[in-house]
Amino acid sequence: MGVVLEVQELKKKYGSLEALRGVSFKVEEGEIFGLIGPNGAGKTTTLRIIATLLTPTDGRVTFMGYDLKKNPEKFREHISYLPEEAGAYRNMKGIDYLNFMARFYARDEAQVKEYVERAERICGLGERLKDKVGTYSKGMTRKLLLARALMTKPALAILDEPTSGLDVINSLEVREMIKGFTKEGVSVLLSSHNMLEVEFLSDRVALIDRGQILDSETPQGLKDKYQASNLEIVFRSAVR
Amino acid sequence: MKNFTHLLLKEIKELLNKQLIFSLLFILIIFNFIFNFIGNVTKSEIKKAMSKQKVAVLDLDHSPVSRNLIGALNAANFIIEEKSGDKSKVVDEIRHSSLDLLVVIPEGFGEKATRFQPVEVETYSFLRGVSLAGRSKSEVVKMLLNSTNEYLSNQFLKSKIPDLDPKLLKAPIKNKEYVVVKDKQAEGSSAAVIGAMTAQNFILPVILMMIIMYSAQMVITAIAMEKQNKTLETLLTVPISRTSIVMAKMLAAALVGLISAVIYILGFRKAFIFSEADIGQALSGLAPIMKQLGLTINTQGYILFGISLFLTILCALALATILGVLAEDYRTAQSLSFPLIFLVMIPYFISLFADINSMSLPAKLLVLAIPFSHPFFAMTNIMFGDLNMVYVGIVYNFLFVVVLLSWTTRIFSTDRVLTMKLKWGKKKMVL
Numbered sequence: 001m002g003v004v005l006e007v008q009e010l011k012k013k014y015g016s017l018e019a020l021r022g023v024s025f026k027v028e029e030g031e032i033f034g035l036i037g038p039n040g041a042g043k044t045t046t047l048r049i050i051a052t053l054l055t056p057t058d059g060r061v062t063f064m065g066y067d068l069k070k071n072p073e074k075f076r077e078h079i080s081y082l083p084e085e086a087g088a089y090r091n092m093k094g095i096d097y098l099n100f101m102a103r104f105y106a107r108d109e110a111q112v113k114e115y116v117e118r119a120e121r122i123c124g125l126g127e128r129l130k131d132k133v134g135t136y137s138k139g140m141t142r143k144l145l146l147a148r149a150l151m152t153k154p155a156l157a158i159l160d161e162p163t164s165g166l167d168v169i170n171s172l173e174v175r176e177m178i179k180g181f182t183k184e185g186v187s188v189l190l191s192s193h194n195m196l197e198v199e200f201l202s203d204r205v206a207l208i209d210r211g212q213i214l215d216s217e218t219p220q221g222l223k224d225k226y227q228a229s230n231l232e233i234v235f236r237s238a239v240r
Numbered sequence: 241m242k243n244f245t246h247l248l249l250k251e252i253k254e255l256l257n258k259q260l261i262f263s264l265l266f267i268l269i270i271f272n273f274i275f276n277f278i279g280n281v282t283k284s285e286i287k288k289a290m291s292k293q294k295v296a297v298l299d300l301d302h303s304p305v306s307r308n309l310i311g312a313l314n315a316a317n318f319i320i321e322e323k324s325g326d327k328s329k330v331v332d333e334i335r336h337s338s339l340d341l342l343v344v345i346p347e348g349f350g351e352k353a354t355r356f357q358p359v360e361v362e363t364y365s366f367l368r369g370v371s372l373a374g375r376s377k378s379e380v381v382k383m384l385l386n387s388t389n390e391y392l393s394n395q396f397l398k399s400k401i402p403d404l405d406p407k408l409l410k411a412p413i414k415n416k417e418y419v420v421v422k423d424k425q426a427e428g429s430s431a432a433v434i435g436a437m438t439a440q441n442f443i444l445p446v447i448l449m450m451i452i453m454y455s456a457q458m459v460i461t462a463i464a465m466e467k468q469n470k471t472l473e474t475l476l477t478v479p480i481s482r483t484s485i486v487m488a489k490m491l492a493a494a495l496v497g498l499i500s501a502v503i504y505i506l507g508f509r510k511a512f513i514f515s516e517a518d519i520g521q522a523l524s525g526l527a528p529i530m531k532q533l534g535l536t537i538n539t540q541g542y543i544l545f546g547i548s549l550f551l552t553i554l555c556a557l558a559l560a561t562i563l564g565v566l567a568e569d570y571r572t573a574q575s576l577s578f579p580l581i582f583l584v585m586i587p588y589f590i591s592l593f594a595d596i597n598s599m600s601l602p603a604k605l606l607v608l609a610i611p612f613s614h615p616f617f618a619m620t621n622i623m624f625g626d627l628n629m630v631y632v633g634i635v636y637n638f639l640f641v642v643v644l645l646s647w648t649t650r651i652f653s654t655d656r657v658l659t660m661k662l663k664w665g666k667k668k669m670v671l
Binding site: 014048051052053054055073076077079080081082083085086087088089090091100101103104105145148 | 242243246250254257469470471473474476477478479480481654655658659
């Protein structure tokens with residue numbers, strides 16, 4: 001498997017505050033790479049930089065051979081970003097929202113249809129897609145947005161806290177969706193402060209705290225290394 | 241281009257939502273109805289005020305002079321209803337009738353008038369309301385006294401100098417008015433020319449103000465709603481250039497703002513019904529004079545005005561886009577649009593009630609520093625041939641637009657689109 005994304009010594013400052021202090025990691029093709037850490041660790045800032053929303057103060061990000069600083073538009077063509085607190089246009093019907101987003105990526109109408117049909121399968125909202133997004137519950141909106149992020153089969157899906165605010169059932173369904181999709185060649189970079197979720201989903205994990213990567217390995221590898229039963233204990237040990 | 245059109249259509253659909261369509265239709269129907277009603281009532285009041293006035297006359301003199309005076313009033317467009325009897329009883333009778341005016345010709349009126357001694361008539365106005373017709377009562381009394389004085393003085397002059405026309409004697413000098421505009425002159429009244437120009441341009445500032453305000457508000461709202469609905473971040477990561485995002489939002493806002501302004505003007509048009517009639521009347525008679533004075537607008541003038549207006553709308557949209565980035569939700573967007581509304585109101589009121597050229601230099605510069613000011617004064621400047629001021633305005637607004645648009649695009653291409661907040665304290669950051 002080749003490397004899809006490479007992050008090298010990524011730094012980000014907001015005024016005098018150092019949000020990222022040299023973050024480095026690689027995401028390989030078809031894998032789910034999880035960033036775990038507490039609130040304020042720098043997960044969202046890292047994902048936002050890769051998603052071309054923020055410009056790094058220093059460091060390098062390359063994606064499929066393209067440099068972020070030189071070719072942000074190439075990033076946008078091949079990535080899909082699901083922000084933690086994302087929403088959809090409330091006055092649009094779910095199906096219209098999917099159509100609207102699909103048109104940015106599709107070459108022609110046939111591809112728009114292909115993307116939307118895939119999104120319909122992913123979200124499983126059925127007839128409710130004909131209703132306006134404003135009438136959806138939080139779980140339904142999240143499923144719609146996740147379907148939007150995955151429908152184009154992006155080379156890299158960046159998912160920030162994908163199950164944020166969802167109940168147990170919806171969280172399980174969303175996790176299954178993400179897990180199933182990597183079989184189709186999509187690489188996933190996700191962040192969560194829910195370490196058990198990341199342990200379940202991720203092929204490899206990076207522990208991030210105060211803008212720095214503490215360690216990076218497979219979940220099992222980390223558990224073995226820190227002689228812990230789960231990633232929460234691993235994280236506690238790594239922070240010490 | 242495909243993605244730009246796609247986004248533009250979405251922006252138009254988002255802005256032109258059911259609520260806006262409903263409110264615009266409501267304004268169109270209700271305002272038309274209300275102003276139609278008000279217009280009809282006002283028209284009927286004016287018609288009443290302009291029609292022949294019915295006047296009650298109590299002749300206590302019964303002399304040939306008083307009879308002639310009543311005849312003269314009749315000839316001077318008054319409908320005379322003669323009364324007889326005691327004065328107080330007549331006053332009381334009229335108090336309970338629909339008559340509004342009573343003229344009492346006192347005893348001895350004829351004798352004094354024949355001897356050219358000061359005479360007086362008594363007029364009683366019966367007020368029954370404050371309508372336009374009611375307010376015209378004092379004018380009617382004035383007209384009545386003028387007619388009386390005219391009659392008496394004419395009689396006097398005729399008896400003393402029978403061979404001379406009394407009118408010629410009273411006004412031997414006739415005035416022939418000319419209006420001069422730069423190197424052109426025409427015979428006519430300056431007051432009439434100014435009146436015609438004012439009437440012609442009356443609605444223009446209203447249209448300008450509405451287009452600028454609506455477009456600006458639309459774009460602030462569009463960006464604020466993206467933030468409120470948390471859709472901005474997703475939109476910024478789709479494969480479309482940031483410039484296209486900014487342009488699509490601005491163009492959609494301009495189009496919807498234009499539609500809204502046109503509908504508002506159509507809704508309010510009944511309010512201007514008398515102005516429209518006046519404009520038509522004033523212009524039809526003055527058209528040759530205006531043409532002779534060069535106070536007409538040719539194709540070049542319209543093109544210059546169009547450019548000035550277009551650049552001003554771009555300025556408003558670019559400023560509104562920056563303010564929209566500062567907004568966090570719909571509510572703060574509304575508050576942030578106030579500075580723009582205030583800036584539009586300044587040239588609007590000045591164009592309606594003052595002449596910018598008669599203002600002091602610092603005040604004039606201050607007003608012209610507002611980019612929205614230029615189209616408000618462009619039309620008058622074009623009519624007077626002061627094209628330099630129009631060109632300066634266009635260049636100023638063009639530079640303003642270039643700076644603002646590059647600034648706006650830059651904001652959208654950097655972190656600022658997400659991190660810029662209107663905070664006086666410590667900067668807000670998201671990790």
